[in-house]
Amino acid sequence: MFSKILIANRGEIALRILRACRELGIKTVAVHSTADQDAMHVRLADEAVCIGPASSRDSYLNVAAILSAATITGAEAIHPGYGFLSENADFAETVESHGLVFIGPTAQHIRMMGDKITAKTTMQALGVPLVPGSDGELASIEEARKVAAKVGYPVLIKAAAGGGGRGMKVAPTEADLEEAWNVARTEARAAFGNDAVYLEKYMDKPRHIELQILGDNYNNVVHFGERDCSLQRRHQKLLEEAGSPAISAEQRDEIGKTVTEALSKMGYRNAGTLEFLYQDGQFCFIEMNTRLQVEHPVTEMVSDVDLVREQIRIAAGEKLGYTQKDVTFSGHSIECRINAEDPNDFSPCPGTVTVYHPPGGLGVRVDSALYTGYRVPPYYDSMIAKVIVHAPTRAEAIARMQRALDEFVVEGIKTVIPLHRRILENPEFQKGDYTIHWLENFSAQLQEV
């Protein structure tokens, strides 16, 4: 096992990783920008190294500075968290070529899944069902027209290098195709420096359902069930649940078997998530994330596994030590992402937190790096906390989340807590009756009132 790990991240996820290290008796090195010198992860780590100015490009994405920090402090491994360098294959490769361990999959698998076209063809060859669409990159608008006619409108033009909901454009009819093609390619070129695009059928009422997996270095792969992340705005998740109100235990077992067999054939190691759109009883793969996800706690709550601890154990060369049969689920878990945003238009609201009082009590977990007096900097992601609840049933989990959010005090900045309250009291949500389009319509209705 490692004796010291560098955490190449900030905010709640840096704390989450730090906590797992502490419990394993591993020393931690925090890295931070000048804007984050008073941040909680810096205060709690055993050592902290400043790696650059506020802009992420010069600090949290500064590979040379991060590697120097690891060398100076004698860290043996680097945990990238999510975002920043977590899905950067070159970073993973550089870390390993410096004799350090990257806590994550191989650079080859990160690269493979980072290109969504390669990800889809790889998964298809391994027997995982896909969203109908083009066989790969579209060479021309004429080809796009042909494929769209075959799969039927509406269709979606998506960037091969896409992420964070960018580089994606819907064409409701053939008349809209050329514009969607142009806009998606321009956006993809600007955001990712790569204008390769592909086409998918635009599904009208799917749920976003994803499977959490872990693999070790010895071809053992297990899954930890599904998360339902259908509540999204601008293709970004806001509230997640485990399990999905739409999936039976048999369906979970079936898709779980397909996925674990595929990843075992690939020789995939460490944590990963396969994302699917689910409609009319069919799972359709859209992409794989080769890292820990923001919403991993809901899985931890229902399966009683510490996913970060498992990531570290796997990276240290340990075997999983259990099989699929040993993974069991209990109760229901919900996570609300608390963003420093105006709940009406989702515009970011950084500033000083004048009062911070997190909720507690049975079955309530808060993953956050906030404290009273903390200044939420304007440079990074707007997510400032995650409230996670666990209860025997979904109805009890909803009641517990309502109670937790009522207790939660964050003053001085605007947050999306009021929006979460409205969602939780909505009868359709309470019935579990929602798709990926539900939240967008719901918040539009709220604004009309």
Ligand code: ADP
């Ligand atoms: P990104 O990597 O940018 O997050 P994804 O491919 O994961 O992109 O898609 C993000 C979200 O966009 C999905 O969760 C879903 O809400 C929506 N989406 C993606 N593909 C489709 C599709 N074929 N039909 C309908 N919605 C889609």
